[in-house]
Amino acid sequence: MKETLSLGRIAGVRVGLHWSVLVIIVLVAVVLARGRLPAAHPGHPAWAYWVAALLTSLVFLASLLAHELAHAVVARRNGVQVEGITLWMLGGAARLRTEAPTPGAELRIAVVGPLTSLVAGGVCTGLAVGLDALHVSGLVVEAVAWLAAINIVLAVFNALPAAPLDGGRLLRSFLWHRTGDRVRATRGASAAGRALGWLLVGGGFAAVLFAGNLSGLWSALIGWFLISTATAEARQAELRSALHGVPVSRVMTWAPVTVPAAMTIARFLADAPFDRFRHSAFPVLAPDGGVAGLVTAGAVRDVPPDARPTTTIGQVMRPLSDIETAAPGDMVVDLLPRLQESRERRALVLDAGRLVGIVTLADISRVVTWLTGAPRREG
Known part of the structure; x- marks a missing residue:
């Protein structure tokens, strides 16, 4: 995924945005401004909902960036070369030039992402409770509470043991440690990723067809992404295995x-x-x-x-x-x-x-x- 707009370097890591990141901003803004915020706190003018929703979507992007930056920083500390980070429609991706040298390094690089999202969720939870106690505007409290919830959900989802999710990296590090075979471990994590992807695709289309819930399309899109990316990772691992030691x-x-x-x-x-x-x-x-x-x-x-x-x-x-x-x-x-x-x-x-x-x-x-x-x- 190549960047469309460069944001420069943060913590020494090149950061960029893909044009599709606008989808995240628009989607989050619409869901909040037309749904959650008016339902939780009616009576405010429309512009207030939209301002709060847009600011919340930008903070959400910042939390995604923090998640990927954590991966990149830990990867560098473990001797892995980092090409950069690109935020796009389905979140973010840290591009690594080389692979983790050991299962332990793979585990450290993988686990720091969900932990970062979990910490962000905890901080936002505490902030929402504090703002509510100070009787700050309900819109602000609701927006911060949504950020807390979405970061915790992201931490849990990313921890699922399926490639290319962070949990898939954890699974691969475990299988690698147990078998001593990086390629075999990648195959296992990729198979789990494809299984989860097909589950999301099937569940998403079932929600659309039988319940009329169009949000199922988003689930199906994420499932398709997991299937294609997990398959590509398996092929990449086979390729790297074939080329091992070739100058x-x-x-x-x-x-x-x-x-x-x-x-x-x-x-x-x-x-x-x-x-x-x-x-x-x-x-x-x-x-x-x-x-x-x-x-x-x-x-x-x-x-x-x-x-x-x-x-x-x-x-x-x-x-x-x-x-x-x-x-x-x-x-x-x-x-x-x-x-x-x-x-x-x-x-x-x-x-x-x-x-x-x-x-x-x-x-x-x-x-x-x-x-x-x-x-x-x-x-």
Whole structure:
């Protein structure tokens, strides 16, 4: 899930919002402003309900962010690289570049999320009781009480032993500790996640069909998300298992065709050896021979024909700072998540700053096909 709007860094972790986060804000605001708040405290003007509802939805988002930040901070303390956090329609997701090194680390990273939500629920509960004792507006007390309840519900739901929920991570850490097999543990947690997902989908559609309760659609949507994500996690675990111990040097294309940064687009199109090399991206070299960036077929195509004789490759390339890089000795399993998140889906391979190769997701897929098809040695 890629971010639409960056919020910068919090506690050293990159935080962003996906456009679908607006769904959470609108949904929570409508439920509170048109339902819970007027029902609990009638007689207020409509604008008062909407202001309270919108502020409550924003605080709810902040609690989701706190939940994911807790995961990210503990993950870093346990040696796991964190790419960032993205809040979206169904909550939030902390993107981890690497996996927990031990079952104990997996447990610590997983358990801190529900604990954070539980603490937030407890704090809001105490705050609601205190505000009520001080005879603060009933709307404020009701909004804080709702935040207390929803955070406690989130803590309980996330603790269910099913991937990709935090409880699924706890289940995986237990199975990993017991069997010593990370992949087998992931399969077990993913199977539990799919089972819970189908239960939610079935229950949601049953609520719509037999009770006319449209909120069942939300349950079905969450169930579908659990099924698809749990399935993807199982596949990712199988992929990482197949690629375990494989260095980038065994996957990459050595000595890739390069393009000078000073070459014009027109000259590139006229001279590029498309009959022999059918690449869709080329590394770009600076005048001193160093790597300057990467130029793609799309970037070249976007240059108007009349501007191509005067536009250079260096003007349309993506600079090296925006491109994923790797060393020949890096492990493919560590590079893979970065490639999947990157825009170009490829990385330049550098050895002491010198370009030696290029690796793409297609290269990795081909290697996985061979590795999974090769017979396993016994003994």
